Amino acid sequence: MAIPLSRRTFLGLAAAVPASAALSACGSSGPSESGGGASYWYLSGQPQEGVRTNALKAFNKAHPKEKIKGTTFPNDAYKTKIKTAIGAGQAPTMIWGWGGGTLRSYVKAGQVEDLTSWFGDHPEVKKRVFPSSFGPATIDGKIYAMPVETVQPIVLYYNKKVFDQVGVKPPQSWGDIMALVPKFKAKGIAPFSLGGQSRWTNMMWLEFLFDRIGGPEVFQAVFDGEKDAWSNPAAIDALGKVQELVKAGGFVKGFSSITADSNADQALLYTGKAAMMLHGSWSYGIQKADGGDFVSGGGLGFMNFPPVEGGKGDPSDTVGNPGQYLYISSKASAEQKKIAKDYFTKGVLQPAEVKDWIGTGAVPLLLGTEKQLDASEDAAFLKFTYDVASKAKTFAQSWDQALSPTAAETLLDNIVKLFQLSISPKKFAANLNEVLGK
Missing domain, CATH: 3.40.190.10 (Periplasmic binding protein-like II)
Known part of the structure; x- marks a missing residue:
């Protein structure tokens, strides 16, 4: 069984550096997918990178008119580059992140999209995932992120x-x-x-x-x-x-x-x-x-x-970690924002991705996966994790x-x-x- 990365890759973002220096100096492992109107930056490192990339490829294949270009970055480089890119108005359409304090700073600066009304219009999306996962996505009573991946x-x-x-x-x-x-x-x-x-x-x-x-x-x-x-x-x-x-x-x-x-x-x-x-x-x-x-x-x-x-x-x-999160840049075009929201509804936590996450020994934050967890050789622990995460009235994010x-x-x-x-x-x-x- 592949071992999940330690949550300590999830520390707060690094201090800002000059935009020109960061945008030129921080390397990437290169685009993981080519094409299209929307862009998506996320972390490299296996096995998680493979799951994310496969989910993106599946969406692009099923929706050829709504291509999303994905680019992966090592953890430390990502933390610097994403903060600087957002501050410089050069953020990708979809921003992978951890919610909480860093998201709050983006909200205060008007750099990410308010998704509250969108979730109100798409209750089926919100009902798919653990209710507790929305805590770090919510700032001052409004939702600014889509919970994704695992708990x-x-x-x-x-x-x-x-x-x-x-x-x-x-x-x-x-x-x-x-x-x-x-x-x-x-x-x-x-x-x-x-x-x-x-x-x-x-x-x-x-x-x-x-x-x-x-x-x-x-x-x-x-x-x-x-x-x-x-x-x-x-x-x-x-x-x-x-x-x-x-x-x-x-x-x-x-x-x-x-x-x-x-x-x-x-x-x-x-x-x-x-x-x-x-x-x-x-x-x-x-x-x-x-x-x-x-x-x-x-x-x-x-x-x-x-x-x-x-x-x-x-x-x-x-x-602990109620989930990982996707934000939409407020600077994205209307078309790019639509593609990102379509990814939230049709690309996030689809059956193949759910199977991949379970294969890494992780519990997807999707409700209704009990039978799949039962089939795993690690069923007892995965079911325990699922029950704790899904039944918690409050799943507090790591401080x-x-x-x-x-x-x-x-x-x-x-x-x-x-x-x-x-x-x-x-x-x-x-x-x-x-x-x-x-």
Whole structure:
């Protein structure tokens, strides 16, 4: 099974560079499709690139009068080039992106099309995909993007063999998590693996705790830039709980020097050196590929993050990547915009593309794929991912994508300090309040 790329390719866009330099210096792997009136830029890199290119080819073949020229770019080059091209008025008709904070900046600058009324006129398009995928596509109550491709919720993984060895059961609450810590430590097993040097791995803990304690409204206030939003009592409580877990020895020793890109954190789980790990759904494929018979032999358990006692959050909610997104440039011609919208209705998540995504070990954000997922050798995990994503009342976007690049960097730096116990929850909140709305 092909392994999905890590969600860390989905960081915020790079800082702008002069338009002339970026447009000439950033390379591309060349056009993936020739012809026509509309254009489409998207990421290279397999297996995702192949799925995207095949879907585009299929649309062009079926609609020869509405050709779309596709061009692929490596991730880092794309992040610079697309931002600069949009700012210079040279954007492609269709812009592949991640929604959230970067989309908000485009909306404020009037650079992308408002699709709200179009979705109102085409309810059948909206009803095809997970309702939760529209969160990062929506800015100030209006829809500016078409959700596409796959869903990637964050998952609480656990080693079944280690749990059996210690004689305990998976946690059903935050209290259970704290109670398990000394039991695993007594056996020389790290309760949780964590690649803390990568920073975003630590962030996942806060994302869930904010939600489980205060509900989605807590981070929504941050996203909306409300004054002192990080000082919400539920936020302070969540920050404190993370530090309690750190102080209790909940994470593997030396977690601050472990990188997620090395997959060392995942190796700790499948080798039994750690009992649990909070990580993205993409981790399943990595554990399957690298962990010997750990996955195929039934050693891997997985679940949604448990509730916190007394919390207001819905335990069915999740966080992560609700989808990927296509925007339409506001500078495109009427004909180009029509072709793009036709692609939304006739080219996105058609049967062949859905089959291709499942073949990569991913769950398309299309409703009604249960039978296809059941037929996969990874059916149990894919169905779990599908159920979490489709049933979540709120699927919150990863914070470093939801926020502006400036705010996200401040967030990640302070998360490191929080986990290292070098700042208090109130100081963390104060530091983040300073970049609200920036």
